[in-house]
Amino acid sequence: MTGGRWDGPARDELARAWAEALQGTSFVALGRRELRQLTRRLADTVAAAADDPAVDVAGAGEQIGQALVDAHFTDSDALDRTVALLSQRVVGTADDPRLPALPGAVAAGYTRSLLGVVLAEQEQIRLAALHARDRARAALQASEARFRAVFTDAAVGIGIGDVAGNILDANPALVNMLGYPLEQFRQRTVAEFLHPDDAASMWDDYRDLVEGRRDSLRSEKRFFRADGATIWTQLTVSLIRGPGGEPRFQAAIIEDVTDRHRLTERLAYEATHDPLTDLANRSLFLSRLARALADPTPGARVGLCLLDLDSFKVINDSLGHTVGDRLLTAVADRLTAAVTGSGTGGLVARLGGDEFVVLTRHTDPEELDELARAVLASVAVPVTIDGYQLAVTASIGAVDAPAGDSTPADLIRAADITLQQAKAEGSGRVVFHDPDRNATQLTLYTLAATLPGALDRGEFTVLYQPLVRLADGGLQGVEALLRWQHPRFGTLGPDRFIALAEQTGAILPLGRWILAEACRTAAAYRDALPGLLLSVNIAVRQLQHPGLVEDVTRALSDSGLSPDRLQLEVTEHAVMTADPAGPPAVLRKLAELGVRIAIDDFGTGYSNLAYLRRLPVHELKLAGVFLDNLRDPRQADPADLHLVSTLIRLAHGLDLTVTAEAVETAAQARCLREFGADTAQGWHFGRPTTLDRIAAARWPAAEPEAS
Numbered sequence: 001m002t003g004g005r006w007d008g009p010a011r012d013e014l015a016r017a018w019a020e021a022l023q024g025t026s027f028v029a030l031g032r033r034e035l036r037q038l039t040r041r042l043a044d045t046v047a048a049a050a051d052d053p054a055v056d057v058a059g060a061g062e063q064i065g066q067a068l069v070d071a072h073f074t075d076s077d078a079l080d081r082t083v084a085l086l087s088q089r090v091v092g093t094a095d096d097p098r099l100p101a102l103p104g105a106v107a108a109g110y111t112r113s114l115l116g117v118v119l120a121e122q123e124q125i126r127l128a129a130l131h132a133r134d135r136a137r138a139a140l141q142a143s144e145a146r147f148r149a150v151f152t153d154a155a156v157g158i159g160i161g162d163v164a165g166n167i168l169d170a171n172p173a174l175v176n177m178l179g180y181p182l183e184q185f186r187q188r189t190v191a192e193f194l195h196p197d198d199a200a201s202m203w204d205d206y207r208d209l210v211e212g213r214r215d216s217l218r219s220e221k222r223f224f225r226a227d228g229a230t231i232w233t234q235l236t237v238s239l240i241r242g243p244g245g246e247p248r249f250q251a252a253i254i255e256d257v258t259d260r261h262r263l264t265e266r267l268a269y270e271a272t273h274d275p276l277t278d279l280a281n282r283s284l285f286l287s288r289l290a291r292a293l294a295d296p297t298p299g300a301r302v303g304l305c306l307l308d309l310d311s312f313k314v315i316n317d318s319l320g321h322t323v324g325d326r327l328l329t330a331v332a333d334r335l336t337a338a339v340t341g342s343g344t345g346g347l348v349a350r351l352g353g354d355e356f357v358v359l360t361r362h363t364d365p366e367e368l369d370e371l372a373r374a375v376l377a378s379v380a381v382p383v384t385i386d387g388y389q390l391a392v393t394a395s396i397g398a399v400d401a402p403a404g405d406s407t408p409a410d411l412i413r414a415a416d417i418t419l420q421q422a423k424a425e426g427s428g429r430v431v432f433h434d435p436d437r438n439a440t441q442l443t444l445y446t447l448a449a450t451l452p453g454a455l456d457r458g459e460f461t462v463l464y465q466p467l468v469r470l471a472d473g474g475l476q477g478v479e480a481l482l483r484w485q486h487p488r489f490g491t492l493g494p495d496r497f498i499a500l501a502e503q504t505g506a507i508l509p510l511g512r513w514i515l516a517e518a519c520r521t522a523a524a525y526r527d528a529l530p531g532l533l534l535s536v537n538i539a540v541r542q543l544q545h546p547g548l549v550e551d552v553t554r555a556l557s558d559s560g561l562s563p564d565r566l567q568l569e570v571t572e573h574a575v576m577t578a579d580p581a582g583p584p585a586v587l588r589k590l591a592e593l594g595v596r597i598a599i600d601d602f603g604t605g606y607s608n609l610a611y612l613r614r615l616p617v618h619e620l621k622l623a624g625v626f627l628d629n630l631r632d633p634r635q636a637d638p639a640d641l642h643l644v645s646t647l648i649r650l651a652h653g654l655d656l657t658v659t660a661e662a663v664e665t666a667a668q669a670r671c672l673r674e675f676g677a678d679t680a681q682g683w684h685f686g687r688p689t690t691l692d693r694i695a696a697a698r699w700p701a702a703e704p705e706a707s
Contacts, residue, residue: 006047014089015043021081026073038071046090050099057098061105062112069113076259079110083267100271100283107267111260115234118156119218122253125154126238130251157233157254163210163247165189177233177256179226190252195222195230206237212247215239220257232261274350276325277332285349285357289408292361300403303346303368305358305375306415307335310393310427312354323385327392328354330383338378342371357415365400372398372430380428393428395419400433446488451497451506455513459485462517463688467535467659467681470673475699477533477567479681480518481688482510494537502541511542512551519559519566521691528695535567535598540574543583552590563594567619571600575615584615591616598659602647613654620651622677624662631664633671645675652676 006014018039019032030038042064049060068078083103091099151158157174161167170185178185178193194202205217216238222230233254240249272284280288292302309331316324332350339346339358344367346360360371375396382391397419399411406414414433422431454460464478484492501507515536522534542548556563568590575583587597598619599612612620622644629640651658660672663682672680686694 006051011040011043011047014046014085015040017089018042018082018085021085022068022073022078025078025081026075030071038067042067046086046102049102050090050096053096053098057101058105058108061102061107062109065106065109065111066113068110069117074114074117076263079107079263082106082110104267104271107264111264114260118234118255119236122156122236122255125156125158125253126236126251130238130240157252157256159185159190159252159254161190161250161252163250165191165210168249174254177225177231177254178223184226193223195224197222209237209239210247210250212239212241212245220261223254231256232258274332277329277350279332279336279356280347280349282349282351285347285351285359286408288347289359289411292359293403293406293408293411295361295403297403301362301365302401302403302406302411303358303360303362303365303371304397304399304411304415305360305368305372305430306397306399306412306419307356307358307375307379307394308419308423309354309379310395310423312392315390315392319386319388323388323390326385327383327390330385331356331379331392334378334381335375338375339371342367342374344371346371361403368398368400369430369432372396372432376428376430395422395427396430397422398430398432450486451500451504454484454486455506455509459487460510460513461485462514462521464518464691464694465681465688466686466694467533467679468685469679470669470677473699475529475532475694475697476679477535478522478691478694479535479569480514480537482514483688498539502539505541507539507541508545511539512555515551516555516558519555519561522565523559523561525691525695529691531565533565533567533596534561535569537569537600538574540571543570543574543586548586549589549593552595553593556593564596567596567598569598569600569621572602575599575612588616601661612656617656619657619659619678620647622647622658622660624682627660627662627664627668627672630668630671632667641671644672648672648675648677 015036016039019035022035022039045060045064045067049055049057064082065079068082083106086103086106090102151169151171154171154173157177158171159167159174160169166189167185170182175182175185180188190206202217202219202221205214205219208214209217216236218234218236221233221235223233225231234257236253238251238253239247240251242248272281272287273279274281289302289304295302312324312327315327328350331354332348335348335356335358339348339360344360344362346358349357349359351357358371358375360368362368376394379392379394382389384390397415397417399415399418401411401414418431418433422429425431461483463481463483465481466475467477467479468474469476482494482498484497486492489496498507501510518534518536522532525532538548542551552566552568555561556566570583570587575587591597596618597616598621599617600621601623602620626640626644626647629636630644633641648658657678658676660668660677660680661682663669663672663680663684665684668682669680669684686697
């Protein structure tokens, strides 16, 4: 939970669960109430780190680990349960990339604090040993008895050696720890027990110790046991000086920290690997990708194969998550085998869900092509799970780039866009990154991402295109046309964003806004443009939305525009439905308000005039495609001329007016007037502009010149 979601009840619940997890893990003198007070403080620390990006997650985790040790929860179960609780309740429900580091930081703080406790105990033992040796000169028997009590009964290993490195004595704990009899200890030197990989780094400090230049050294080192096994230890070596201050002996205190070291390694591994498939996770993948892109080798290239299983959700939902998880594991194994077999040395990672990625370094782009197709083929082989033979395919977006030319974010974004293109083209295919196509797709993604907030930011405006009477050239009305003043891409027409608005659902608030804005503006020009007809486009999703009639009613009421001055344009596709309770019923309700209904782009769909006759339609807007061949009627195909004139006559026979769209030449306008079309719009009569300019123009327009 992030972003301020750790309120009081959430913290109390975390504290309660934490107290239950810690109960009985260690011998502590805390009652139930004190334990709840402790876990409440820990929960407050977690909430502060999760809710405030300025809080250092690592520092918060270390405070929690230290607090557990300070409260004497020093049994390993206390740390294990704490890490599991935080992984499940905090990291597992968060989308903050900082929080996965919290469990590891807790373990680090816990380990460091526990080490401090152990070192303090070790220091006490060392001081006791030194004190016993000093007292031996005055009272040999008494001091020997005390020293032997500490030396013999200590839980940590203690060894005494001379400055030459010969072992003089070892306590029972050290004998048990390393597995050598005491006599064998006395026949060996310190160097024989150290792991060779650790010995070299220690010799300079050790030499300073035995030569008297320092009094102690501490380090985490590996030791060999008698059975050949290796253990990790916390080693503290102290110098024992003679009466004159000269180095005489060395006392080593050795604690077996193998379990703690393994826990740290396990936590580090889990932080970088997917728990289901054991593949590298997103964190490790991003780290390796950054390293690969920083490769200075001439000619080095980096390749990504971003893979997504086709129809995995169907399998997961129908056969259950258990089968889905086993399928993901099988796919992970196949990907690993395919990449290993390719000899590219690539990294396979699971990014989440059914999305995987293969990272490879190479010098020849063809290698990436071969690898991508090998990966695709390996996934396509059917796999049997619980008696189900599952045949799955995958889509791959592949990206190849020279090392040093891209950032990890750039490469991942390119791979993701390319993957979406692969999925759009069909299942079971590889699509390679095309920079030009990527730029186009990225523009669409950018528009889709910025569209929902564009209305609130005031980026939309409305322009108006004249609707002109062909009989006398007078102004019949205007069509409201939406424009997006995008801060990055400039002025965009509806062809660039209306489809995105339909897909994202933004068309509903956008449609309400343009309806209200256009009605308000048209009403304001009642005196300047008397009798003006306002035509507004209605999208498919608007027509299907139950609140459309209410939106239209409110726009008319708020603006004061007369209903008969408003015309709503809908497409053929929007009204062609067999559901009588759908768009046809909505159109009837709108017509009952007195609003005119027009069919936009008529002739581009599959409707017919007989069907439209049963609907409350007042006008047909003839699609511009019919006028393309009428730019010069003298050279037009007679069939095209006959088609247009027939459509106009049929519409008039059904008491429908006809508006021709996309009229660009005087010849087209004259031809349409001769055919009997009522109104027209297009660049020949005027481009979209403001109502101020339309009102300032002279209407009716002059007779079009002959072409």
